[in-house]
Amino acid sequence: MSRWDDVSEAAKQLIYDLNELDIAESLASRNAAADRVRALHERVTNQHVDVCTYCSARDYPAYEVPWPCDTIRALDNTEEP
Ligand SMILES: [Zn+2]
Structure with missing residues (x-):
């Protein structure tokens, strides 16, 4: 089995459709977007509890x-603890 066998179909399609500079530019752009989302959903510790400042302010003014x-x-592809 080669490494190619482990590559997702979505990744293979990008290789077929784009050149390496296009792929690198797309990856850089998406990484920057993910960084902006992470910065927006910043973790702060309030009374020994980690909370999301953005979601707390936007969705639940009386709840952290x-x-x-x-x-x-969703960004990290993890389930709720
Ligand atoms: Zn959040």
């Missing part, structure tokens, strides 16, 4: 949303 929030878990 635990960090990692749904958005960070």
Whole structure:
């Protein structure tokens, strides 16, 4: 089995459709977007509890949303603890 066999179909399609500079530019752009989302959903510790400042302020003014929030878990592809 080669490494190619482990590559996702989506990744293979990018290689077929784009050259390496296009792929690198796309990856850099998406990494920057993910960094902006992470910065927006910043973790702060409030009374020994990690909370998401953005979700707490936006969704639940009277409730602090635990960090990692749904958005960070979606970025990290993790389940709710
Ligand atoms: Zn959040």
